[in-house]
Amino acid sequence: MTGEVLKKVLDEKRAAKRREEAAARERMNAALSLPDVAEAHREYINILHESLRYGGADRAERAELAHAAYVDALRAAGWSEEDFLPRISCEKCEDTGICDGRICDCVKKAFVRALGVACDISPKGFALSDFSADAIKGPQAERLASVYAKMCAYAKKFPDVNRNIIVCTGKTGTGKTMLAEALARTLIRRGHSAVMMSAVAFNSLMLKCHTSPYSEREGLLADVMSAELLVIDDLGTEPRYNNVTCEYLLMVIEERTSKGLSTMITTNLSPDRILRTYNERIYSRLFDKRRSVTLLFEGEDLRLN
Numbered sequence: 001m002t003g004e005v006l007k008k009v010l011d012e013k014r015a016a017k018r019r020e021e022a023a024a025r026e027r028m029n030a031a032l033s034l035p036d037v038a039e040a041h042r043e044y045i046n047i048l049h050e051s052l053r054y055g056g057a058d059r060a061e062r063a064e065l066a067h068a069a070y071v072d073a074l075r076a077a078g079w080s081e082e083d084f085l086p087r088i089s090c091e092k093c094e095d096t097g098i099c100d101g102r103i104c105d106c107v108k109k110a111f112v113r114a115l116g117v118a119c120d121i122s123p124k125g126f127a128l129s130d131f132s133a134d135a136i137k138g139p140q141a142e143r144l145a146s147v148y149a150k151m152c153a154y155a156k157k158f159p160d161v162n163r164n165i166i167v168c169t170g171k172t173g174t175g176k177t178m179l180a181e182a183l184a185r186t187l188i189r190r191g192h193s194a195v196m197m198s199a200v201a202f203n204s205l206m207l208k209c210h211t212s213p214y215s216e217r218e219g220l221l222a223d224v225m226s227a228e229l230l231v232i233d234d235l236g237t238e239p240r241y242n243n244v245t246c247e248y249l250l251m252v253i254e255e256r257t258s259k260g261l262s263t264m265i266t267t268n269l270s271p272d273r274i275l276r277t278y279n280e281r282i283y284s285r286l287f288d289k290r291r292s293v294t295l296l297f298e299g300e301d302l303r304l305n
């Protein structure tokens, strides 16, 4: 997903450069269509060629005078020579997208913007680093501060993380979704793709995939399977479809884990309820301590495995 977005951004950058070059040529053609400008230009080019071909101080001086006359004719018509150069939007890379052999900051910025659009999460807004424990009262402040610190460290290491599954469990209103969105936004700002969807939307997509022709399935699943972070928000609120809900959830988790992609799940269900609501295999994938981090959003014990 990130590769496709980057390619699109670079293609758009190149297309914009070509458009601007064409616009510059059009400006020049417009100026040269004026008889006075065309005449002064022709005169200047002739003398310039002569000067370059035969040399001599006299010819150089005449070329300079002819150039000045051409610039005057342009000015009289409301133009300057600079108008015929493509307008550059980035001085650093002169709109090539590459600066000192590396991708220029202008492309990085456009990439993050495009990634936000592709992931449907605006890069602007609450991110992990915006968390302040001072704004929260009570014992939850310390726990949340610890969770946010852990997730900041996770985001810093991303995508080279040891555990690819994060399960946030706790009652409604304890900040799980906010944390998930903050993590997704933080990763997008760093150039990683992050897709967030409600469990209901995820389940509907899986049903659509299940009932679609085989040839269309890959396209339907592309973002879910390729985003570097997938957040499934509020697991347990989705309706249950036989042969779909559990089967596709397991398939997505396993496939993503095997590719080293991270999956985050927020849920009001306790681990026990997840075992009873789904199945043993989903439970063991979600709570496998070698591969998953469990964040408990309430109670005395906030374990961060």
Ligand SMILES: [Zn+2]
Residues within 6 Å of the ligand: 090, 091, 092, 093, 094, 095, 096, 097, 098, 099, 104, 105, 106, 107
């Ligand atoms: Zn640039």
